[in-house]
Amino acid sequence: MKIYESVEQALSCVESGQTIMVGGFGLVGGPLTLIDALVELDVNDLTIISNNLGEKGKGLGKLLEQKKVKKAIGSYFTGNRDVGEAFQRGELEIDLLPQGTLAESIRAGGAGIGGYYTKTSVGTDLAKGKETKVINGEEYVFEEALKADVAIIRAHKADRLGNLVYYKTARNFNPIMATAAKTVVVEVDEIVEAGELSSDEIITPHLFIDRMIVAQKILTKEGVVEHG
């Protein structure tokens, strides 16, 4: 695990054609500093795994505007009209998953599971073309695990080893994405010395984390502001 001063250097692992997981549920728990830096990178053909794809022209929405996203895997794209329009024009592939399936596929990806059967979406349009299986008299649909080349996530506090704790509902997808990518880059509000986080309170142990920066953007009641 390495702490970076430069956000750009922390993202030097990102290359064209990669699959990138992005934590957060809307702005809440989103790696706002890393997303803004990702938007500035000269890369394209990215596959983005994230619950949604930002808002129109904001956050990950900027990445879409710049036509750097080849495919979006997520559960709720309705909040950004650009997503539907890019999809209609054939410029963007979409893999829409129920939110629980998205989460479980990421969890499975990080835990060395190739796929799993779930009852969610059985008999609906989202199960079309997917293998099904009857287990104990009930029908299930097969879902493959999800993995990424890079995950960018947000945590509240980290110690210098990379152990993480989260803040309230800003936790959401972050701890599971921390497990499911080859390189995990985290932004945190604060870095403390090892030992200052109680072993009992650590949610993500440091073995999952590769790179860390201190957040330069933070979500407040007034919106996203510069931090520090």
Place this chain on the structure above:
Amino acid sequence: MANPIQELIAKRAAKEVADGQIINLGIGIPTLVAKYVENDNVHFHTENGMLGVVGVDEEDIDPNVVNAGKMPVGEAIGSSFFNSAESFGMIRGGHVDVAILGVLQVDEQARIANWAVPGKNIIGVGGAMDLLIGAQKVIVTMTHTSKDGKSKILKNCTYPITSTRSVDTIITEMAVFNYVDGQLHLVELMPEVTLQQVEASTEASFVNALK
């Protein structure tokens, strides 16, 4: 903002909530239900990762404490936070007692459509399919007809269904239906609504089970 019809539906839905239950509220009318629940021993779950959701005053808003509709919420005594996979494990695993959901349409088998409209760029499903599969009981709150007066309780949904699972109870501003033995049963008329009005506004066939 909420209108009197939505408040009426939410208030009626709150009566379905029983002591000790774990409840998940969807976006829209369901969100309004919480304020009409008087029992303190009811715990609200939100799928973005929190158990123990309560209302919050403007001055106490924390932008990092939100519900699945991304609206600010408060923390009950004894509330907890968890990640998305664990949260949906609670839902699919049958640990949520009641889901109260908004819908676009319901069919005669009490199957709902609430995630997509053909031809429109509504490409979001969120947690709807998971809640249909996992919640022990599903209640839907909806206006009985669309803005142009057409029934939303149909023989067959024209929008894609959210699940093959039938919901248990449908609450509108006109009536309450339960789905029992493979048929919709009209069990209650809302104040000042007649059976004839409900019949005229409901495309699906139903059993009159009024007492």
